[in-house]
Amino acid sequence: MKGKFEPLILAFCCNYCPSCSADLAKSAKLQYPPNIRIIKVPCIGAVGIIHILKALENGADGVCLMGCLEGKCEYSTGNFRAMKRVQYVKKLLGKLSIEKERLELYNFAAAEAYRFCKLAREVTETVRTLGPTPLKINNSKI
Amino acid sequence: MIVGQQKDFDEIKKMISAYSRILVLGCQTCVAISFAGGMREVEILASMIRMDRKMAGQDVEIKEEAILRQCDFEFLDSVKDLVAGCDVVLSLACGIGVQAMAERYPDKVILPGLNTTFMGVTEEMGIWSERCAGCGDCILDKTGGLCPIARCSKGLLNGPCGGSVNGKCEISPDVDCVWQLIIDRLKALNQLEKLEEIFPIKDWSVSGHGGTRKIVREDLTA
Amino acid sequence: MFSNFGSILVVGGGIAGIQACLDLADSGYFVYLVEKSAFIGGKTAQLDKTYPVNDCPFCIRYNEHMECASHTNIEVLTLSEVKDIKGGSGNFKATIIQRPRYVDIDRCTTCGLCAEKCPAKVNDEFNEGMGKRKAIYLEYSRAVPNGYVIDKKNCLHFTEEGCNICREACNEKAIDFDKKEKDITLNIGSIILATGFDSVIPSYYDYDKFSNVITSMEFERIMSLHGPCGGHLIRPSDRKEPKNIAWLQCIGSRDIQHNYCSTVCCMYAVKQASLAKQSNRMLNAAIFFMDMRVCGKDYERYYNRAKDEDDVRFVRSRVHNVFPVDGTNDLLIRYADEQGKISEEIYDMVVLSLGLEPSQDAVKLARGLGIGLDKNNFIETSSFAPVNTSVPGIYACGAFNAPKDISESITEASAAACASLLNMAVSKAALYDESLEKTWQKPVSTGLVVGGGVTGMVSCLCLADQGYKAYLIEKTDKLGGHALKLRKTFKGEDVTSYVKELIDKVENHPLIDVCFNSEVKHTDGYAGNFSTRIAISSSTETKKIKHGITIMSTGADFFRTSEYLYGKNPRVLSWFQLDKMLDEKPNEIKKANAWVFILCVGSREPERPYCSKICCSNAIQNALELKKVNPDMEIYVLYRDMRTYGLREGLYTDAQDKGIVFIRYKLDGKPEVEEDRDGRLKVRIFDNILGEDLIIQTDFITLQTAIVPGNHDNLAKLFNLPVNQDGFFKEAHQKFRPVEFFAKGIYLAGLVHSPKPIDEAISQAQAAAAKAVTVLSKEYITTSNEVASIDLKLCVACLTCARICPFGAVIITGMGEPYVEPAKCRGCGICVVECPTRAMVLEHFKNDSILTKCKALLEPFMGYVQ
Structure with missing residues (x-):
């Protein structure tokens, strides 16, 4: 009855380097798991605490933020702010007893198509091992 | 500005555990500016509560709203319908707002979502510190514009004490000794002689020690 | 359609050519870019990372490549070469031969089916021959122009008649074998040569015989994520991870055929070695070098990091040969250290740090145009006009002028754009007036230049000569700055008279307003519309200036040392005191028997971990002058690394020929200076080669003191500009945006950026002016259309946005009214x-x-x- 668990991961992806890497992966015909769903944002610094929480609340098994490399933010401080916010939300997740590993921030250069795909696979694996989000499991009991 | 700090999530959780229809009500003035109770925080807290309930397999209905000031009764009327539709209001205002809500809505349970911490300034983004204790009898004219009541750990009027080391307070090397600051500033202003005057014993009756304070301005009252 | 008269031809589509095109096109000129190969990007596109920030060059430049290809003012002619140029400045007639691509770029969707089916496999030159590609190919997936090309030499349709596989495979019908080579004739106002360099092909070290002896560019491709090895560091012979790698420096540089230093090899070897170490901590990475020439901004720190943190081994020795190790693919290196002790070491892989030489085709082209070349075939330029060739109307930038790295090539590209704009100012003005739009806000067509040294004056003149008003703010009562103390450039040109002439031009230019004894008090606004208040010390009133752009050129200062008896003994001189003495007291020099130069005084020390760049060349140049005045004098130069980079190497070999003695010292064995009771000087120094202390009796000592940042804290605060850890201004991007700040409309040039000689400062000054013109020449101020706005009903003026905005775009007035500045957001x-x-x-x-x-x-x- 129970099908194979396929995690669903929402990726907030900065419109600069990380998106470029993702597009490059596409044009190089590299594959990454369909579990990763990408939302492009103007800057990773534009992703707020509420966005991360809402993604989880709406049933994402994992959330990742993809920003530019340290010091390489187009808007100078966006990726730094994202890093701090991710740390903050991880604390909040602790309060909710949701595994902190479900949330991660990655930094990309613009031509890292291979790394993008590799990380996409790794993230999917990590979340697959963690299992479905606790929100779903307990909810399905009702 | 009044600086607040949101209560620990576990404490909030316990407070609201018996209710399933909750209004999270923010205040968009002081506590919004100190990132404790504005709309931004309302959304985050509401989302947290929903997730928590979902994990526990419990139903919950949460409404999110914020009004300009919870300390003015006129503003409180605008959420009348929302209040009527919930079992409990989790107020993210300072203690004043929570009490005002309780007064305006006598038959509703109003719970505080944050601790009202102090009156202070935003030193920089994300850092706030205390400046005023509201003692009711300002002496800043004599102390170079720095308040020893609020900022000296002992509230000394004739400082510094022996615990002042290299300009820092003995309670922590991160805390400035305000008396050192006062002396430095008066020196820079060429007003060191002001400190030669010994402060008399302070009249604490106007600081609340004489009972709850109230001001009545006859020219303004109806 | 406007006439192409007055358009500009840029030859070479590498990083410099692209930059020149963009600057010109953004200033409203039409540009033709002629590129020999099928794609633009040049050598930079092949690099894995760039020093000193380890950025991927492709990542950062991709947008520029795209912009270049799609800009309405740029026509990119790939597969093209200049056949002939006739006429003169302002009216050249150029004939270009364009070879066919055989693929219609507008139709090609880069689906890749053609290449999949193509039966002809050839070595991939983009990967330095290490991988394979097909005869129909795309250099890399995002190459620009983004369309396939057929390599006629290897295509079976042409070589074996009749293969049509790719044409049949193409769903878009984009392939047409019947296209013919064609001639294009262009009317051109100015020409910019940006043809770049070729790597020297080594004729020794048996590069061809041993597969594990590779070139530096091959190493870049191996390390590249998109290279033939997918970013895994492996050696060619057995595709195993190497445990030891040796880098050999100065291959094809600083030898008999190449009497110059290639400038970039030390840094790229340091970069490659430290990246290799970072990918494999157990690796033994050794660099065999003569002098470590890392003299650009932050390069010394990068080198120190490689040494201290990444544990790269640095061996001071020139390796003479590489031998095979029997039965393996390993390589044996035999070398002599400074004391002459011979050692042997075995390495898995050897990387040759190849030098740069001008590209052969470019040399032929330049000769045909009658452009003066030096004995190494680099373009002959003056230090005062670093991008002008000997032919009026023809400019040159990048590695064709002298070996140089990316950031200097980019600077020169912008400078060449500026110089050619000056050449064309008249023809532009005619095109301009008709199309002014009144509804938008026009930029204020005025520039503000802060600092009246050579850099500031050159920037001012560049602006004013193009018809823009310029204000020059100088804090002292005269123009010229530190250049007033200089005598000659390393090429021997007279600085004094150049500066005098420059001051004359600036002071008498009708469009330049020089404010002496003045400083900036307050500034506000955004690119195209700044407003700045200037205080002039002679008056109590302040002056308000409206301007469209700002250039910071406040220069630097020199380090006042207390070492080596400086200030105590009058015979211990600073470098500019010697300059003065050469002019004023040649007799004293004639009487002197010995002279000692001490280098790196205050530079490259823990408290100042950077190289001041100009001291080595300046010392040798002055030493040679001393020799000219007094040939019998004994001259000793005490140095740490001899950094006569680029064409300055000629000075060093010349000095060695003239018998000047060079003695190397280490930071922990600094020379000691003593004086006897009569004030006579004695220098004690440990000689590494002899292994013992030397004592030199000398008449004079010259100290090459460090260049230190000037006092620009106030400016930094007023204009909200970042400063780096050494105290110099920090540009938007060290490699690719050397003269811009993050904030739009504010530029920097000269020594305020980092220590540098006069020619590099001048090219930065021109580059900054070129960037400035891209803003000033706009018909209206452009703003990003995605701008934040504020719902005033909700705003409580908490100031969060104003505090957090990286660009200072949100302003909240004292009364709590918030406002987003659209040009800044x-x-x-x-x-x-x-x-x-x-x-x-x-x-x-x-x-x-x-x-x-x-x-x-x-x-x-x-x-x-479920």
């Missing part, structure tokens, strides 16, 4: 998410729409969990 959304009352909005990034998207993306997947 870049729409990043950082303020939107932090706004505590949710009053901040970004139209294209609304909170609600993101949340809806969140939900939408998550929903269809719910079905997976």
Whole structure:
């Protein structure tokens, strides 16, 4: 009855380097798991605490933020702010007893198509091992 | 500005555990500016509560709203319908707002979502510190514009004490000794002689020690 | 369609050519870019990373490549070469031969089917021959122009008649074998040569015989994620990870055929070695070098990091040969250290740090045009006009002028754009007037230049000669700055008279307003519309200036040392005191028997971990002058690394020929200077070669003191400009945007950026002016259309947005009225998410729409969990 668990991961992806890497992966015909769903944002610094929480609340098994490399933010401080916010939300997740590993921030250069795909696979694996989000499991009991 | 700090999530959780229809009500003035109770925080807290309930397999209905000031009764009327539709209001205002809500809505349970911490300034983004204790009898004219009541750990009027080391307070090397600051500033202003005057014993009756304070301005009252 | 008269031809589509095109096109000129190969990007596109920030060059330049290809003012002619140029400045007639691509770029969707089916496999030159590609190919997936090309030499359709496989495979019908080579004739006002360099092909070290002896560019491709090894560091012979790698420096540089230093090899070897170490901590990486020439901004730190943190081994020795190790593919290196002790070491792989030489085709072209070349075939330029060739109307930038790295090539490209703009100013003005739009806000067509040294004056003149008014703010009562103390450039040109002439021009230019004894008090506004208040010390009133751009050229200062008896003994001189003495007291020099130069005084020390760049060349140049005045004098130069980079190497070999003695010292064995009771000087120094202390009796000592940042804290604060850890201004990007700040409309040039000689300062001054003109020449101030706005009903003026905005775009007045400056806001959304009352909005990034998207993306997947 129970099908194979396929995690669903929402990726907030900065419109600069990380998106470029993702597009490059596409044009190089590299594959990454369909579990990763990408939302492009103007800057990773534009992703707020509420966005991360809402993604989880709406049933994402994992959330990742993809920003530019340290010091390489187009808007100078966006990726730094994202890093701090991710740390903050991880604390909040602790309060909710949701595994902190479900949330991660990655930094990309613009031509890292291979790394993008590799990380996409790794993230999917990590979340697959963690299992479905606790929100779903307990909810399905009702 | 009044600086607040949101209560620990576990404490909030316990407070609201018996209710399933909750209004999270923010205040968009002081506590919004100190990132404790504005709309931004309302959304985050509401989302947290929903997730928590979902994990526990419990139903919950949460409404999110914020009004300009919870300390003015006129503003409180605008959420009348929302209040009527919930079992409990989790107020993210300072203690004043929570009490005002309780007064305006006598038959509703109003719970505080944050601790009202102090009156202070935003030193920089994300850092706030205390400046005023509201003692009711300002002496800043004599102390170079720095308040020893609020900022000296002992509230000394004739400082510094022996615990002042290299300009820092003995309670922590991160805390400035305000008396050192006062002396430095008066020196820079060429007003060191002001400190030669010994402060008399302070009249604490106007600081609340004489009972709850109230001001009545006859020219303004109806 | 406007006439092409007055357009500009840029030859070479590498990093310099692209930059020159963009600057010109953004200033409203039409540019033709002629590129020999099928794609633009040049050598930079092949690099894995660039020093000193380890950025991927492709990542950062991709947008520029795209912009170049799609700009309405640029026509890119790939597969093209200049056949002939006739006429003169302002009216050249150029004939270009364009070879056919055989693939219609507008139709090609880069689906790759053609290449999949193509039966002809050839070595991939983009990967330095290490991988294979097909005869129909795309250099790399995002190469620009983004369309396939057929390599006629290897295509079976042409070589074996009749293969049509790719044409049949193509769904878009983009392939046409019948296209013919064609001649294009262009009317051109100015020409910019940006033809770059070729790597020297080594004729020794048996590069061809041993597969594990590779070139530096091959190493770049191996390390590249998109290279033939997918970014895995492996050696060619057995594709195993090497445990030891040796880098051999100065291959094809600083030898008999190449009496110059290639400038970039030390840094790229350091970069490659430290990246290799970072990918494999157990690796033994050794660099065999003569002098470590890392003299650009932050390069010394990069080198120190490689040494101290990445544990790269640095061996001071020139390796004479590489031998095979029997039965393996390993290589034996035999070398002599400074004391002459011979050692042997075995390495898995050897990387040859190849030098740079001008590209052969370019040399032929330049000769044909009658452009003066030096004995190494680099273009002959003057230090005072670093991008002008000997032919009026023809300019040159990048590695064709002298070996140089990316950031200097980019600077020169902008400088060449500026120089050719000056040449064309008249023809532009005619095109301009008709199309002014009155409805938009026009930029204030005035420039503000802060600092009246050579750099500031050159920038001012560049602006004024193009018809823009310029204000020059100088804090002292005269122009010229530190250049007033200089005598000659390393090429022997007279600085004094140049500066005098420059001051004359600036002071008498009708469009330049020089404010002496003045400083900036307050500034406000954005690119195209700044307003600055200037205080002049002679008056109590301040002067308000409206300007469209700002150039910072406040220069630097020299280090006042207390070492080596400086200031105590009058015979211990600083470098500019010697300059003065050469002019004023040649007799004293004639009487002197010995002279000692001490280098790196205050530079490259723990408290100042950077190289001052100009001291080595300056010392040798002055030593040679001393020899000229007094040939019998004994001259000793005490140095740490001899950094006569680029063409300055000629000075060093010359000095060695003239018998000047060079003695190397180490930081922990600094020379000691003593004086006897009569004030006579004695220098004690440990000689590494002899292994013992030397004592030199000398008449004079010259100290090459460090260049230190000037006092620009106040400017930094007023204009909100970043300063680096050494105290120099920090540009937007060290490699690719050397003269710009992050904030639009503010530029920097000269020694305020980092220590540098006069020719490099001048090219920065021109480059900054070129950038400035891209703003000033606009018909209206451009703003990003994605700008944050504030819902005033919700705003409580908490100041969060104003505090958090990286660009200072949000202003809240004392009365709590918030306002977003549209020209400054870049729409990043950082303020939107932090706004505590949710009053901040970004139209294209609304909170609600993101949340809806969140939900939408998550929903269809719910079905997976059952």
